[in-house]
Amino acid sequence: MVITFTEITQWLGLIWWPFVRLTGLFVIAPFFVDKAIPMRVKILFAFVFSLLLAPMIDTVPPFNPFSIDAIIFTLYQLIFGFLIGFAVMIFFTIFSIAGQAISMQMGLAMAIMNDPANGVSIAIIGRIMFITAMLLFLSIDGHLIVLLQLKNSFTHWPLDSLFPFTSIDYVLKMVSWMFATGLLVAAPAIVVMLLSNITFGLMNKAAPALNVFALGFPMTMLLGLFAMMASLTGIGDHYFELALELNRHLNYILRLPNG
Template identity: 55%
Template sequence: MLDLTFTQITEWLGFVWWPFVRFAGFFLVVPFFGDTRIPVVVRILLPMIFSIMCAGIIDSVPSLNPFSIQAYVFAIYQFSFGFILGMVVLLFMNIFSIGGQAVSMQMGLAMAVMNDPSSGASVPITARIFNITAMLLLLSLDAHLIILDIFVDSFRHWPFDTVYPFEGIKHVLTMFGWMFSSALIIAIPAMLTMMLSNVTFGFLGKIAPSLNIFTLGFPMTMLLGMFALMLSIFGVGDIFFDLVSEMRDHMNYVLSL
């Protein structure tokens, strides 16, 4: 008969529980894995399955004592580790949402909104188009596997006895500037096209005051806006490769801090 002590059981549980907590913090904010449209049971099973798969590559893990306050503090500690890396991926996906919102405002379609199923917030339709395009590219190019591979490396770069990565948090905060500048790069073809059309209609209003600019301007703005949207969508593919490479570099840099 196999005799197991309480110490042995807590040690074995630690090999699954602590990676599970870190994976849970990561999947909470990462798009696709943490989408609210995925059933709760699946969202709980995903980090559990990955933690069991990674249990064999982890060298040393503290034992799990569910009756100690230190265990709850350490759980929050590990949860935040995964949350920090997940924020890098979330900022990457928000680039396309912000770019789509900028295009929508220039087209005059800021009032055309729909509910985002993942967050419940109202977002412009063009932002959803950009977001869905980015998600399809992410999955078709296996970029989600690259993200998971980098996250698994966190158990090597950030072992369970490592100090808290405050420098990593600072770097994630500086990435907001990267997010907005990258969104501007995506939206700038449409923004320039719409700016030129507005300048043209302004000249027409001065040259031919009898011409009803409001009657002519809105449908022409919509037509040019659709053309500008096509330009932006066609350019997303090339920009996407560069942004995925930058996101990978940001994740590796955060792990190295």
């Protein structure tokens, strides 16, 4: 039995191209990118998933590690996976923005903690809401939906696809959806805290002798907790609707004509 170099490159392509696209997803997608997960585990996940995806891909170009085209195609596959992961990251950033907006209104803007997923420090309420959103996402098998969309990307974005300019433009436009939805989630808390601050200001104006602001800070904290409770009331149904909207965004991104 004689194995030619062409057959070797074809076998390598079956594993390499899905592996690279999965790596692009794992580079930025929440949960997968969390620094609590060792790098070796991430590489193992990508390798195992690429083995599972290999039989589902129709046409696979060969992978010649000594070719310039292979390097260009590798960069393309990284970008394809990165786009899907970036769209998922936008979804989770909605809740971080909402939590940070609530923290600023409560006076907890200085109470920050390190975010191991992004390597930055964010407001503590934002981190709590981010973790809650992550647990809800895992509870509804959202991570499986993301992997399914990545699998569908090999159908809508074949391995020989051109650069996805249109999809990149649409993903960047999703940033406006992120800010609008984040402020909408935090709106009840922002309104309650605004009214409380106006009330304390009027009390201080009516009775200057009273040290209203000494009482105002703990009262603001207490009202902030109730306001956050009001913001999270019914968040389950709203969260599920946002998850479905994310799925629609991913479907639309995959079906955009590229080139």
